[in-house]
Amino acid sequence: MSDFEPDGRDLWQRYRAAAAALAGPGPGPEPDPGALAAYLEGRLDEDAAAPLEAWLARHPDALVLVAPLAPAAGAAPLDLIRRARALVSAAAPARPGWRHGVAWASIAASLLLVGYTGFLAGHDAFDHHDAIASLVGGELIFGPGGGEGDGAVF
Amino acid sequence: MVNDGPLDIARLRRGDKPAWDAFVSRFAGLIHAAVGGVLRQSGRDLAEAADLAQDVFVRLCKDDYRLLGLYDPSRAAPATWLTVVARSVALDAVRRRRPPAVTLDDAPESAVAVQAIEPSGFKIPPGLLSPRQELILTMLYHRDMDPAEVGAALGIDPQTVRSMHHKALTRLRGHFAPENAPRRGVAGDT
Numbered sequence: 246m247s248d249f250e251p252d253g254r255d256l257w258q259r260y261r262a263a264a265a266a267l268a269g270p271g272p273g274p275e276p277d278p279g280a281l282a283a284y285l286e287g288r289l290d291e292d293a294a295a296p297l298e299a300w301l302a303r304h305p306d307a308l309v310l311v312a313p314l315a316p317a318a319g320a321a322p323l324d325l326i327r328r329a330r331a332l333v334s335a336a337a338p339a340r341p342g343w344r345h346g347v348a349w350a351s352i353a354a355s356l357l358l359v360g361y362t363g364f365l366a367g368h369d370a371f372d373h374h375d376a377i378a379s380l381v382g383g384e385l386i387f388g389p390g391g392g393e394g395d396g397a398v399f
Numbered sequence: 400m401v402n403d404g405p406l407d408i409a410r411l412r413r414g415d416k417p418a419w420d421a422f423v424s425r426f427a428g429l430i431h432a433a434v435g436g437v438l439r440q441s442g443r444d445l446a447e448a449a450d451l452a453q454d455v456f457v458r459l460c461k462d463d464y465r466l467l468g469l470y471d472p473s474r475a476a477p478a479t480w481l482t483v484v485a486r487s488v489a490l491d492a493v494r495r496r497r498p499p500a501v502t503l504d505d506a507p508e509s510a511v512a513v514q515a516i517e518p519s520g521f522k523i524p525p526g527l528l529s530p531r532q533e534l535i536l537t538m539l540y541h542r543d544m545d546p547a548e549v550g551a552a553l554g555i556d557p558q559t560v561r562s563m564h565h566k567a568l569t570r571l572r573g574h575f576a577p578e579n580a581p582r583r584g585v586a587g588d589t
Contacts, residue, residue: 250564256571257540263523278483282475285483287554291531299530305541306494309437310486313551314479321427325449329427329456333419 275307276300285311406477412464423456429478430455430485437489443496451492455485527574532567535560 276284276297283289284297301308410418434451438444459467470480528536531553538549539560546564550557 250568252572253536253564253568254540256568256575257536259575260523260528260536260571277469278480278487279469279471279474281483281487282480286475286479288474295530297530298534302530302533302537305537307490308538308542308552309440309490310483311552312436312440312486314482315432315436318429318432321431321452322449325431325452326423326427328453329423330420332456332460333414333416335416 275304281310285314403476403478405472406470408467408470411460412468419460426478426481427452427456430481433482433485434489437486437493441493443493447492451489452485454492455481455488458488459484523574527570528567532563532570535563536567539564 280289280297284294289297301311406422407418411422431448431452434455435445435448438448438451466484470477474480475483535549535553538544538552539546544552546557546560549560553560
């Protein structure tokens with residue numbers, strides 16, 4: 246471009262340097278692929294394209310996202326097709342259905358049952374600590390300093 | 400063109416295996432070419448293209464096809480949308496794998512030489528350049544594209560690119576004219 250605007254690059258560099266020195270909000274987050282695709286197809290009007298173009302101007306490496314489409318794509322490697330197809334199994338449904346919910350409910354019920362059983366077992370042991378103490382041949386002390394608490398055997 | 404038909408997102412999101420296989424057959428070449436284009440432009444090894452293309456398919460179907468579910472046919476054709484998604488995945492990979500920074504001592508003299516620029520003191524008023532003017536200048540001077548390439552990328556005539564470029568530089572010349580330079584040591588400034 247320097248062929249007809251000799252000072253163009255210098256002016257651009259000064260503009261970029263001055264803009265970078267300004268403390269202010271950036272051009273926003275990366276646009277979503279839908280917006281970029283619409284832009285690439287020329288479907289956005291000037292107002293809709295403005296924030297996207299501002300973002301692209303500040304992220305020059307992302308210009309590759311909106312480069313003109315190739316007229317035709319070649320064939321993909323067979324190994325890629327095989328691996329990509331294998332991502333979705335014929336047997337397993339990909340979306341969780343009612344079976345998914347039942348499975349989680351079963352897990353939750355099992356956990357509750359285990360917890361409740363443990364509580365009952367612990368409670369019974371507390372009620373019969375004298376008998377247990379005689380069985381283990383010592384004295385049961387609950388908690389530090391002789392208080393009731395952790396059920397340690399000494 | 401084989402990729403121009405609609406996309407049955409509902410079937411794909413149900414985990415329909417024949418639909419997924421057809422989707423892969425239909426778009427694997429396009430996705431592979433899209434990631435290859437980014438790699439080529441970035442000077443990366445094209446051998447990575449197949450793995451990156453596979454990564455695109457993984458992203459499309461993971462989390463219950465969340466990304467695929469974002470496709471809106473009213474905004475763009477599926478081939479265009481998938482091209483952008485594939486390029487984005489490839490660009491992320493290129494950004495992640497950039498070589499580590501070289502220290503100043505290790506860098507050749509030509510790489511560290513910079514042109515003197517005087518940024519301090521200048522204020523850029525909002526709207527000095529429109530987003531499109533800024534983008535055109537970025538394409539011309541940062542990416543060293545020519546007006547025809549810029550026009551093709553933006554879907555406008557190269558002559559329009561030249562015109563917008565000229566207007567943008569006129570505005571910058573006016574802004575950076577000597578009378579806009581910060582005054583130093585002038586009485587009354589303190």
